[in-house]
Amino acid sequence: MTATPPLHLKPRKRPRQARATVTLDAILEATIQVLLSEGLHRLTTTRVAERAGVSVGTMYQYFPHKQALLYALNERYLDIVAGKVETACLELRGASTPEMVEALVATYWQAKTERRDVTRALYRSAVELDNEALIEAFAQRVDAATTAMFGSASDATYDDLALVNATLLAVIFGTVRNVFERNLPAGLETDIRKQLTIMCLCYLETARV
Amino acid sequence: MTATPPLHLKPRKRPRQARATVTLDAILEATIQVLLSEGLHRLTTTRVAERAGVSVGTMYQYFPHKQALLYALNERYLDIVAGKVETACLELRGASTPEMVEALVATYWQAKTERRDVTRALYRSAVELDNEALIEAFAQRVDAATTAMFGSASDATYDDLALVNATLLAVIFGTVRNVFERNLPAGLETDIRKQLTIMCLCYLETARV
DNA sequence: CCAATATATGAAGGATCCTTCGCTTTGAGG
DNA sequence: CCTCAAAGCGAAGGATCCTTCATATATTGG
Numbered sequence: 001m002t003a004t005p006p007l008h009l010k011p012r013k014r015p016r017q018a019r020a021t022v023t024l025d026a027i028l029e030a031t032i033q034v035l036l037s038e039g040l041h042r043l044t045t046t047r048v049a050e051r052a053g054v055s056v057g058t059m060y061q062y063f064p065h066k067q068a069l070l071y072a073l074n075e076r077y078l079d080i081v082a083g084k085v086e087t088a089c090l091e092l093r094g095a096s097t098p099e100m101v102e103a104l105v106a107t108y109w110q111a112k113t114e115r116r117d118v119t120r121a122l123y124r125s126a127v128e129l130d131n132e133a134l135i136e137a138f139a140q141r142v143d144a145a146t147t148a149m150f151g152s153a154s155d156a157t158y159d160d161l162a163l164v165n166a167t168l169l170a171v172i173f174g175t176v177r178n179v180f181e182r183n184l185p186a187g188l189e190t191d192i193r194k195q196l197t198i199m200c201l202c203y204l205e206t207a208r209v
Numbered sequence: 210m211t212a213t214p215p216l217h218l219k220p221r222k223r224p225r226q227a228r229a230t231v232t233l234d235a236i237l238e239a240t241i242q243v244l245l246s247e248g249l250h251r252l253t254t255t256r257v258a259e260r261a262g263v264s265v266g267t268m269y270q271y272f273p274h275k276q277a278l279l280y281a282l283n284e285r286y287l288d289i290v291a292g293k294v295e296t297a298c299l300e301l302r303g304a305s306t307p308e309m310v311e312a313l314v315a316t317y318w319q320a321k322t323e324r325r326d327v328t329r330a331l332y333r334s335a336v337e338l339d340n341e342a343l344i345e346a347f348a349q350r351v352d353a354a355t356t357a358m359f360g361s362a363s364d365a366t367y368d369d370l371a372l373v374n375a376t377l378l379a380v381i382f383g384t385v386r387n388v389f390e391r392n393l394p395a396g397l398e399t400d401i402r403k404q405l406t407i408m409c410l411c412y413l414e415t416a417r418v
Numbered sequence: 419c420c421a422a423t424a425t426a427t428g429a430a431g432g433a434t435c436c437t438t439c440g441c442t443t444t445g446a447g448g
Numbered sequence: 449c450c451t452c453a454a455a456g457c458g459a460a461g462g463a464t465c466c467t468t469c470a471t472a473t474a475t476t477g478g
Contacts, residue, residue, distance in 0.1 A: 013454095017445065020455060041337050045436060055457045060437065127336045128250050135391060166397065167404035174383030182344060188375065195376035195412075202415045203408040226424065226475065254466060264427045269467065425474070434465080444455070 009071040009130065012064050024062055026052040028076065031069055035121040043070075043125075070125045071134070077122050078138040081111045082145075089145040093152045097208075100149055101200045105172060109193055112176050120180060143169060156208040164207045168200055215339055218280045221273050233271055235261040237285065240278050244330040252279075252334075279334045280343070286331050287347040290320045291354075298354040302361045306417075309358055310409045314381060318402055321385055329389060352378060365417040373416045377409055 015021045030052035034043050045066055049056045063069050088107040092100050112119045126135075147165045150158065158164050175196050179189055214220075224230045239261035243252050254275055258265045272278050297316040301309050321328045335344075356374045359367065367373050384405050388398055 015455090017454065019444080023455080039337055044434085046434095049458095056437080057439085057458065058456050061455070064437095066436075124336045127333045128248055132392065139391060163397075163400055163404060167401050167408065170387045170401055171380055171384045171405065171408065174385070174387030175380045176383070177386065178379045178383030182348060183341065188372075191372055192376050192379055195372060196380065198415065199376065199380065199408060199412040202411045203404075206407065206411045222424095224425095228474080229425065232425080253464085255464095258428095265467080266428065266469085267426050270425070273467095275466075420478090421476105422478105423474100423476080425472100427470100427472075429469100431468085432466090434463105436461105436463085438461085439459105440457105442455105442457075444453105446451100446453085448450090 004133075008064065009068045010064070011068065011072060012060070012062055015062070023052070023054055023058060026054065027059055027062065027069070028073055031073055032118060032121065035125055036117050040124055040127070067129060070129050071131060074122060074126055074129065074131055074134055077118070078134060081108075082138050082141045084111050085142050086145045089149040092149055094154050096155045097150070097153050097204050098201055100153060101204060102197055104146060104149075104168075105193065105197045105200065108172055109176060112180065116180070123177065123180070139169070150204075156204070158204075158207055159209050160207075164204070168203070171200070172196070213342075214277075214280060214284070215342065217273065218277045218339065219273070220277060220281060221269070221271055224271070232261070232263055232267060235263065236268055236271065236278070237282055240282055241327060241330065244334055245326055249333055249336070276338060279338050280340060283331060283335055283338065283340055283343055286327075287343060290317075291347050291350045293320045294351050295354045298358040301358055303363050305364045306359070306362050306413050307410055309362060310413065311406055313355065313358075313377075314402065314406045314409065317381055318385060321389065325389070332386065332389070348378070359413075365413070367413075367416055368418050369416075373413070377412070380409065381405070 015024050027048065030048050031043070034047050034051055038047065043066075045056050045059060048069070049059050052059075059069075063072065085104070085107055088103055092103055095103075143165060146169065147161060150165060151161060175192070179192055184192070224233050236257065239257050240252070243256050243260055247256065252275070254265055254268060257278070258268050261268075268278075272281065293316055294313070297312055301312055304312075352374060355378065356370060359374060360370060384401070388401055393401070
């Protein structure tokens, strides 16, 4: 669970029968599809329902309103990404700093690139959505994971690990997003990813005790 | 001029009399105000006009539709920010790399922090706006300015300046945005800014010939 | 002072869109 | 098989909102 949603964004009820689960999945998937093909301002309850092959009324049995739909979507997505980072961090306990940085950047980048269109759509869907808590919970999960990882590095210790770690994450998250928002040629994108890794590495080099 | 707007976003006509200029400014200012106080999804032509103290019809004499309003706003803003960066870069020609990095980060950070609420509002207003060209033009202006600056550094030359520069900008822009979207305590924010500067510096150190 | 032009007005047409609720259909347990 | 709860349906109410256009006022150049 990424965070307890603000009351007004909580799902209305959970599915109890198999078909209900199917419906719910269909609705969420349809939301992504519509977001992708039509854009946020044409994301309509009717359109989503239509695309999901259900009626509007059905949708309203699971979500109190449109916003809740987007909230749920973001929640799912962030949960997956955070999970991937956590897994990667666990696997790297005790490794060397270069390995860690390399893996961290690669994992996050990969998670965002995997379905580039979805990532973009979600970045945008989050606007005007009361999801600060969601973002915050995500940040803290990742922060905890990477802090633990870097703390276990076999080749270095850091004086102010908390700050170093926070900086690292802000830079990585931010850079990835920036690269995404502009539509850079694939080659340049890859190059920047490599440079980012280098950059993080020499930063850690400088920051170690 | 930051970019030639897509046809459908071009202002409808330019003011020719003094009062028209006043009106137009009032409309744009009102747009920011409404964006701040009401949010993007409550940004209404009527509301903007009301706040600007003019009628809706007046607004439509200068802008073909709501989107064009937001486009113009972003254009103005990016123009100002780009200008600040350009000025700073010119002043630093021939300086040392550390001075340059320090100034670049400080200038950009400052430009975004000056009116933090406006910055945030504009970040959000840009969603669902066909402003890729705008962003691109902004990026290229800044890119040209910083490339020229770093090219003139008194203490270092770079092998692949283009790539190094692109990376630097992606990282700085991205990090600033990331820090902004989360609402970090002021102290941490400042700390991260300092760390970011350090990071950029040691990156340049590594990247130089 | 007088056209001619530039600005400003705001009611109303037309288009969506969100959400509800009374009713139907389906599934599960006994 | 039967009954009750779960799931699904979709027309329609109610609320905005965007944009236009016929009309009115202000400004400027001559």
